[in-house]
Amino acid sequence: MKKIIILALFTCIFGYSQEFYVKPYLQDATPNSIKIMWETNFGEESFVEWGVTKKLGKKVSGKAFDINFTEARVHEVLIEGLQKFTTYYYRVKTGTLVSDIYTFKTPPFASDDKAFNIVAMSDMQIDRRNPNKFTEIIQDGVLSYLSDEFEGGVPDNLALVMIPGDLVSSGSEYDQWQHDFFRPIQPLGSQVPVYPVLGNHERNSVFYFKYFSLPENGTPAFAEHWYYKDYGNTRIIGLNSNEGYRIKDQLRWLDSLLVRTAENDDIDFVFAQLHHPHKSELWLRGEEDYTGEVVKRLENFTNKTGKPSIHFFGHTHGYSRGQSQNHKHLWINVATAGGRIDEWGAYAQKNYDEFTVTQAKYGFVMVAVDPNDGNPKFTVKRVSRGNELNPENNVITDSITIYKNAINPEKPMAVSPKGKVDTLKPLLTASVFKSDNDQAFHAASQWQVSESDDFEKTIFNSWKQFEDWYYDQNLQKGDDLKDEIALNLKPGKTYYWRVRYRDQFLQWSEWSEVIKISTEK
Known part of the structure; x- marks a missing residue:
């Protein structure tokens, strides 16, 4: 008193x-x-x-x-x-x-079968050359997009915001939280809950833990460093990929959570978020092996349960969307919402098989979840704000839809070659893509050559997508995915080859019949 x-x-x-x-x-x-x-x-x-x-x-x-x-x-x-x-x-x-x-607006229970939308964005730490970019992303980006696409208010059309790290430039600087993060996001954060995870720029600051009240259902000794939150039929998992927290305790917690999630019939999808990428086409130095351990666990979970999963990340300042080869698991970099763009050619870079699209642009990601009783699905869209040279006004530059249950494409027919071949670089050809799903198209092919018909060890393994946007070019332009030149063959040897097709919903066909070939001495 x-x-x-x-x-x-x-x-x-x-x-x-x-x-x-x-x-x-x-x-x-x-x-x-x-x-x-x-x-x-x-x-x-x-x-x-x-x-x-x-x-x-x-x-x-x-x-x-x-x-x-x-x-x-x-x-x-x-x-x-x-x-x-x-x-x-x-x-x-x-x-x-x-x-x-x-x-x-309060969330539904999973049993209510309500559709909802999520925004995912990261790395809004301020760029002094573009100090108002995060404000633009919120005002002209997210809020404008919601107004243009939907009727009603923000809480009617958006469930929550996921932020995989780097909310401010320096988490230990008190004023940055007020001016650089909360002030720009306020029109959104006052209407829908925000769920962040720690990036390297937060510096494990006490301010992060005081400003956010996150679910305390992680490992007790590491409260709010990792956690989960359910919204309808989707489980959102927040993880800490920063140095000092790349530890077995977190992986053991994740293993236990995924076991329980597998047994929970209310959960159809798992969306994990952590800051560091396992692979990054724009910035190789930002990659982190610990994230790879997380990816393996999500892939195994999806493979065992049939529940599709995503890992959202940031750290690299640009958008990327990829997918695991053998699992319905997406890799999505949701940056950048303010941090300076990692430009093409500025760093050591690499074109990875997993990634279909990489863009050096500002923007955010919208995820629409539809828990339809017959076949739950989610659609991921990149909403681009472009870059300084080529600004864009909420242009959809990438989109993918994943169903929990989907129709597999038909098994392709391996056409040629068969028997003896007169070259060490034969052209493998297969039949036209077919599927009972009228919406499906030929989105990927995988070709394998082995010295044994069990394919335990392959000498040639090619996995290509229908598009591969790298360095602002589609490197797969003109490839119909129905043929592939085999490499690494030697003269006077017997080989076996096969092929399988994938649709845009990440559904693989069965492998084709195995074809035996032999090279001339």
Whole structure:
């Protein structure tokens, strides 16, 4: 009480008025609860008024805590007793300071079979040459896109925001959180919850852990470093790929979680997010082997359960979309939402088989999840803002749809060669792509040559997509995927070859019949 009186006198004498350092934003939503947070320059009072109309009518209090050893306070209020998939209005109050009225919508349960959208973006740390880029991404990008594509308000059309790291340039700099992250994202974060993971630029800062109230369902000793959150039929897993946390404890937790997820019939899809890429076409130095351990686990999970998965990442400042060879698992770099673009030719780079598209551009990713009873699916779209030389206004530059259950293409027929061949570089040819799915097209082929008909050890293995955008060129242009030149053959040897086809939904056909060939001495 003494502290409040002293502050009140100080305000009267010196004109020191209350203000928001960070306006209200949402955290950790469930069908029946949500957390609301904000920051003020001083004041312990933490109230949220809420209701199903703008009249509000209900009030709940929470807690306030220190953020940087000054009078500034972060406030956190938990609202409980909410109804699933319902729109609510709210405003926050600290002393004489009262916010505008905002809205949010609670998540559905998986059994409700409600479709929803997710935004994924990362690496919005400020580029001093383009200091307003993140603001542009939010205002002209995400909010404008939602307004153009859908009817209704933001909470009606967006469930949540995923951010795989690098929210600010330096997480240990207190002011950057207010000015560089929360101020630009406020129009979005006040209406839908934001779920980040740590990037290298956060520097494991205490500010990150004070500003975010994430699910505490990870390893207890590493609270909020890794966690999971369910929304409808989708499980979102947040991981920490930073140095010092590339440890077995995290992998053991992930293994256990994936076992439980496999047994949970309510979950159709798993979306993981972590900062560092396993492979990166634009910036090889940014690659991290630990992420590869995560990818293996997600691939095995998808293979065993039939539940498609994605790992979202950032770190490299550009967009990439790839896929695992033998699993319905996507690799998606969702950067950059503000950090300086990693340009082609600026670093050591490589064209990987896994990636179909890489673009040195600003933008964000939209994921539309449809839990349709018969065959749940999700669609990933890259919404591009272009770059400094070629700006774009929310152009869809890449898209892929994945079904939980899909129709496999027909087994292709291996056409030629057969028997003896007179070259060490024979042209392997196969039949036309066919599928009972009218929407499917020929999206990839895999060709193998082996010295044994069990293909335990291949001497030639080619996996190509129908497109391969690298260095702003489609390196697969004109390839119909029905033939391939075999390499590495030797004279006077017997070989076996086969081929299989894949559609754009990541469904493989069976392998063709095995063909025996022999080279001349």
